[in-house]
Amino acid sequence: MIEANELTKRYGSTAAVNGLTFTVRPGHVTGFLGPNGAGKSTTLRMILGLNDPTSGTVTVDGRSFRDRPRGLRHVGGLLDAADVHGGRSARAHLTLLARSNRLPVSRVADVLEEVGLTEVARRRIGGYSLGMKQRLGIATALLGDPPVLLFDEPLNGLDPEGVMWVRRLFRRLAAEGRTVFVSSHLMSEMENTADHLVVIGRGELIADEPLAAFSARGTRLSVTVRTPDPAGLAAVLISEGAAVERDEPETLTVTGLSSDRIGEIAFEHRVLLRELATRTASLEDAFMELTADSVEYLAGDRR
Structure with a gap:
């Protein structure tokens, strides 16, 4: 089990991690999510004793990782698959x-x-592909057969077969009663792999809850509408308070109105519908919505 209590890391006046309190329990795959610059890597480094917290504590099974002289027996970690001597063999x-x-x-x-x-x-690691280095990093984490495992972006460079293998591996490790903590930017993989989520933004905790509960917090359900009169339908939907985006020549994405209400409005205005489908909230939808105020770097940002 990993326990962080008011964990804080400052660099000058900047708080990379600010008062984080969370628990990663055994028997689950816990996803660690946050926008770029949220403090995920800094948090993982503090768990492994590579960075000192400015204040607060973090323990693994009740002890600081630095207090364990044979660390790989207790915690296995993959932080950077490329951080290995290229002249040695695996x-x-x-x-x-x-x-x-x-x-x-x-x-x-x-x-x-x-x-x-x-x-x-027996080949030199310097000749390995990124995917092979990721596999070596996972092997390093597993070497001591530890009860606690941390992985930072473990899927980088893996082909589809490798991704499926990692997914099965993490589930198996959790089923054996181990603590598995995985940081990833791939929402689809977290949706297929994680049971629980710890989500941070700008170094602060946003959520610590089961994946299903977090996904359900996304409120922006959308409706896909296909019609031969997209302009006419968009105009009346907007007048009813909906937000409308045109995706294809005859396809609209509508938020702010239910599919039933959209159907009623189309009927009232004699607009033919060829498709009307509600798109349920996904993990990615919930993540984008709930971390919107915590994104540090925005594409096209002119600030």
Whole structure:
């Protein structure tokens, strides 16, 4: 279990993380979400003792990670798959880590097989693709067979088969009763993998709740309408207070009115409808809506 209590990290007058309090429990895949610059990587680094908090605490199973002399037995982490000596082989890299953490060297072969790198284990890491380096990073996290695992953007560079493998791996690890904490910007993967979410923005907590509950907080349900008279229908819908966007020549996306009300308005004005479908809220919809005020960098921003 990971417990953060009023965790704060300041760089001068800037608070990268500000008063974060949350708990990551075993038996679940917990997604860690936030816009770019939200403080996710800084938080993960503080959990692993790589950055000192300005104030507050964070513990793993009741102790600071720095208080564990053989850390890989307790916590496995992948923060940057490229941060590894390119001149070593995967086997040599993992063997050094196993010996320094007093782990059985037999674990090296086990994790290489687990991540699918056995055939290339003696090749230099510098020649690996990004996807292969991600697999090596996951192997490193698994090396000590730890009860707590942290992964920062573990899907970068993986092909579709690799993404499916990681999804199954995380679910299996959680089913074994481990604590699995995953930071990712891929909403579709979090929707398919995570049970619980911790969401932050500008270093502060926005949500700490089950994925389904967070997704349901998105209020901007939209209705897709297809009609041969999109301009005429858009005009009357806007007069009724709806927001209307034209997606294709005959297709509108409408928010602010229910599909039933849109159908009634179209009938009243004798506008033919060819499609009327409600689009339910997704994780991405809820995330974009609930973090809108926490986005630090906006495309096209002229401020």
